[in-house]
Amino acid sequence: MTKRLPAFIFGLLLTMCVVLGIALLVGEVTPNRSHLQYAAMDRSDPALQETAVAWLGWVLGVLEIVFFVSCLVLGVGRRARGKRVFLLGGLVYAAVFTALTVTDAWYMEQDAPTLVLSFPVPTAWMLYGMWAAPLIFMAWYWIGFDRNILTPEDMETFRGIVQDRRNREEGES
Amino acid sequence: MEGARNTIVLVCVGLYMVICIIVGVWALRRTRSSRDFFMAGRDLGVFVTGIAVFSSTLSGFGFVGGPGLVYRMGMSSIWMVVCTGIGFSFSAILLAKRLRLFAEVCDPVSLPDVVAVRYRSESARFMTAIAILLGVIGYLAAQIKAMATVLQDIVSRNSAIGDLSLATCVVISCAVLVFYCVTGGIIASVYTDLFQGLVMIVAAILVFFTAMHAFPGGFASMSETIMADDPAAMGPWGTLGVLGCLSWYFLFSLGGTGQPHIITKMMMNKRVRDARNIIPVSFLGYGLSALLWISIGLVMRALVLQGTHPSLDNPDQAAPQFLQTYAHPILSGVVFAGLFAAIMSTADGFLNIAAAAIVHDIPRAIWGKSLKRELLWARTATVATAVVAAAFCLMYDDLVALLGAFGWGTFAVALVPVVAIGFNWKRATALAANVSMAVGLVTIFTLKLGGINLPYHIDGGAVALVLSLTVFFGISLFSKPPKLDPDVEKVMEI
Numbered sequence: 001m002t003k004r005l006p007a008f009i010f011g012l013l014l015t016m017c018v019v020l021g022i023a024l025l026v027g028e029v030t031p032n033r034s035h036l037q038y039a040a041m042d043r044s045d046p047a048l049q050e051t052a053v054a055w056l057g058w059v060l061g062v063l064e065i066v067f068f069v070s071c072l073v074l075g076v077g078r079r080a081r082g083k084r085v086f087l088l089g090g091l092v093y094a095a096v097f098t099a100l101t102v103t104d105a106w107y108m109e110q111d112a113p114t115l116v117l118s119f120p121v122p123t124a125w126m127l128y129g130m131w132a133a134p135l136i137f138m139a140w141y142w143i144g145f146d147r148n149i150l151t152p153e154d155m156e157t158f159r160g161i162v163q164d165r166r167n168r169e170e171g172e173s
Numbered sequence: 174m175e176g177a178r179n180t181i182v183l184v185c186v187g188l189y190m191v192i193c194i195i196v197g198v199w200a201l202r203r204t205r206s207s208r209d210f211f212m213a214g215r216d217l218g219v220f221v222t223g224i225a226v227f228s229s230t231l232s233g234f235g236f237v238g239g240p241g242l243v244y245r246m247g248m249s250s251i252w253m254v255v256c257t258g259i260g261f262s263f264s265a266i267l268l269a270k271r272l273r274l275f276a277e278v279c280d281p282v283s284l285p286d287v288v289a290v291r292y293r294s295e296s297a298r299f300m301t302a303i304a305i306l307l308g309v310i311g312y313l314a315a316q317i318k319a320m321a322t323v324l325q326d327i328v329s330r331n332s333a334i335g336d337l338s339l340a341t342c343v344v345i346s347c348a349v350l351v352f353y354c355v356t357g358g359i360i361a362s363v364y365t366d367l368f369q370g371l372v373m374i375v376a377a378i379l380v381f382f383t384a385m386h387a388f389p390g391g392f393a394s395m396s397e398t399i400m401a402d403d404p405a406a407m408g409p410w411g412t413l414g415v416l417g418c419l420s421w422y423f424l425f426s427l428g429g430t431g432q433p434h435i436i437t438k439m440m441m442n443k444r445v446r447d448a449r450n451i452i453p454v455s456f457l458g459y460g461l462s463a464l465l466w467i468s469i470g471l472v473m474r475a476l477v478l479q480g481t482h483p484s485l486d487n488p489d490q491a492a493p494q495f496l497q498t499y500a501h502p503i504l505s506g507v508v509f510a511g512l513f514a515a516i517m518s519t520a521d522g523f524l525n526i527a528a529a530a531i532v533h534d535i536p537r538a539i540w541g542k543s544l545k546r547e548l549l550w551a552r553t554a555t556v557a558t559a560v561v562a563a564a565f566c567l568m569y570d571d572l573v574a575l576l577g578a579f580g581w582g583t584f585a586v587a588l589v590p591v592v593a594i595g596f597n598w599k600r601a602t603a604l605a606a607n608v609s610m611a612v613g614l615v616t617i618f619t620l621k622l623g624g625i626n627l628p629y630h631i632d633g634g635a636v637a638l639v640l641s642l643t644v645f646f647g648i649s650l651f652s653k654p655p656k657l658d659p660d661v662e663k664v665m666e667i
Binding site: 006007009010013014016017020023024026027028029030031032033035037038039040041042043044045048049053054056057060061064068071072074075076077093100104107108113115118119120122123125126127130131132133134135137138141142145149150154155157158161162164165 | 244245246247248251252254255257258259261262263265266267270271274277278391392393395396397400403404405406407408409410411412413414415416417419422423426427445446448449450452453456474477478484485486487488593594597598600626627628629630631636639640642643646647649650660663664666667
């Protein structure tokens, strides 16, 4: 799996190029719309809230998440154990993003949106969910550092590499 | 005390400037070589490094530009904050250990030094140095603009001094910055990072609670006020829209691993094993400090919509005017001092890496050796870089945050593939590194300097990053596997 990972990541990038290409070809360049009363504030553009754009956004967002998780697995390397946590974390991450997208579709239709911890539901998914979901990876890193990232054996190997290099450089000089 | 508000703020800012100068003089005595000037002797502890990493990340861009963008666009720019969960995970897993291991093997003075050894390529070193210089100009211009904007706002309220032009404020800001940078180098940068990082955390928490109480009903009421005016502004995509926000999310999530002024610091910690704790310390610090970004932007938009506060002429005024109007005078003074501290220590990091690129990396790439009297030339290059960046900031009328986004994007498109990916993937080639940097930089500069806006407010930096990553992976996959330095290859196995 790890040997094919770079090719998989390349495939993801090509797909993102296609999605972005569609957006750039189909969309129009529209200037920021100034608030009618306060010039330094912007107001929203209904064209950016169309269903087709929302779907394109969901596809792009999921691609980004899969790309991010794949890069993390690339960084972890072949030898680290417990990589299933990345699959689990990725699924949670994508689920949170999907929940954000789905609730956002309903949000604009509500007269009096529900607030969760002071923010509308989709915004709460963004602020609390999208920020927190990836922390599973950082927790894995911190808790499993000595088992998965830098073992005592790794340190010994590394010291040997550094010592050999210094001995060679001293010998050459 | 309210009558003396402006005086208190000026005193706090002045006191901070004096502390900077003192640290600069102290660091001058410890800076005896270009290695001290650029790498601080690789002797820093976890806490110092962790706080330095986060405070380099959050700067004028976050303290002035961020609230300005929230004021202008609603929740759109919060994607630049929300990305820190995944962004710091990238820094931890892709870089923290890897960079520190390389630092011990390569004994570098700069990031291009490490790139040159990893790819066995002086052209890759050269391209990296050029990318750093180009990114520094844009990003440093944003810092200088932030400083000058805030200084102008503070000074204009003091009748004894009166109005000063933005250009005059740029000159005053740069004078202190350059003195501090020239004398202290990276040692001064890191230790002021520590001080201002702690100030930022304390200030941000206090500002958060102040903002909550500045608007009757707190954040829930602010949300309702903003939603009543424009529901989309409080939605997850703000007024920018879904594709614009996701392009920022992509650029800012990955981009942290390509910011040389941040990642260089990951090579300076004393022990390799410190890599475990540095990033979590940074993440916590950043998370607390980002409260200021979110709270000031939202409360100012709500206050203006409510009619309580006059409309702003420029969104970048959101933070200074909030502090001048609603914060306790002493808190205001502390936060302004912290704000200058944040800007200056990040700017110091930029000047330091630009000086390394000019006097160390480019001469090595072209002539195979560094300049004689490298420390003297480093100080000269520091001054020259500040002058060019100051001129750039006056030429471009962009908001602080948008100038910063351009600078961030320039670093990201060049260095994310080469460093974050290439340091973890043995198959990555020097050709891929060079071509991806060229493609990324040409794309982002064409879009920015050509004034080309993209549909759906998609950020040009994100498009450039996708392109440079695609080129990097594509060329590497279809090229012959490179022959690495044997020690580098063994280190990449760890």
